[in-house]
Amino acid sequence: KQEVTQIPAALSVPEGENLVLNCSFTDSAIYNLQWFRQDPGKGLTSLLLIQSSQREQTSGRLNASLDKSSGRSTLYIAASQPGDSATYLCAALSGGGADGLTFGKGTHLIIQP
Amino acid sequence: ETGVTQTPRHLVMGMTNKKSLKCEQHLGHNAMYWYKQSAKKPLELMFVYSLEERVENNSVPSRFSPECPNSSHLFLHLHTLQPEDSALYLCASSRGTFAYEQYFGPGTRLTVT
Numbered sequence: 659k660q661e662v663t664q665i666p667a668a669l670s671v672p673e674g675e676n677l678v679l680n681c682s683f684t685d686s687a688i689y690n691l692q693w694f695r696q697d698p699g700k701g702l703t704s705l706l707l708i709q710s711s712q713r714e715q716t717s718g719r720l721n722a723s724l725d726k727s728s729g730r731s732t733l734y735i736a737a738s739q740p741g742d743s744a745t746y747l748c749a750a751l752s753g754g755g756a757d758g759l760t761f762g763k764g765t766h767l768i769i770q771p
Numbered sequence: 772e773t774g775v776t777q778t779p780r781h782l783v784m785g786m787t788n789k790k791s792l793k794c795e796q797h798l799g800h801n802a803m804y805w806y807k808q809s810a811k812k813p814l815e816l817m818f819v820y821s822l823e824e825r826v827e828n829n830s831v832p833s834r835f836s837p838e839c840p841n842s843s844h845l846f847l848h849l850h851t852l853q854p855e856d857s858a859l860y861l862c863a864s865s866r867g868t869f870a871y872e873q874y875f876g877p878g879t880r881l882t883v884t
Contacts, residue, residue: 662813689870701777701861702875709870747814751870758804758816758827759873 664762681748775876794862
């Protein structure tokens with residue numbers, strides 16, 4: 659059974675810093691890995707999707723990498739802003755897709771103005 | 772309306788009530804999902820529908836009953852719930868169940884009293 663772990667659980671940094679959020683998964687036979695953002699009391703906003711054949715994806719100040727062999731993904735946020743404050747979730751799709759996404763517990767990020 | 776919508780956004784129900792959650796996707800997708808997000812636990816997959824047929828039931832108690840009348844609509848019928856069922860219920864959709872990006876609705880915050 660797939661398990662996803664995110665480290666750290668919480669992170670508080672000053673505005674402008676570059677930061678890295680970590681995600682690890684136990685079953686490397688994934689089809690893709692998706693990073694989401696969740697604001698308090700809200701649904702999930704998809705940030706980046708990395709297919710299993712890809713090594714990284716970029717969108718603006720966000721860059722996500724995937725290393726299937728080691729069971730790891732990282733989300734890099736450049737030049738952080740207070741508006742980046744949210745919970746960041748990573749989720750792995752495995753088991754033929756019909757199993758749905760397996761989520762980590764998330765990293766709660768606070769960017770201090 | 773665009774994307775994935777959910778109604779109601781908030782619901783308070785007693786343990787003997789019967790209620791339904793509604794999800795509608797305006798993306799032309801063929802797969803729809805129900806997820807549950809409880810406090811301090813990762814998002815958990817509940818049900819998967821592909822082309823209106825249920826392809827996954829993730830060991831969910833029978834007091835939760837899904838219905839997918841067409842590829843755009845998904846319902847979650849609730850009856851005789853327990854207080855521990857209080858959670859944020861999220862609906863998602865994707866083009867298919869295999870390796871496609873999932874798009875989430877804003878969720879329904881359910882409180883069982």
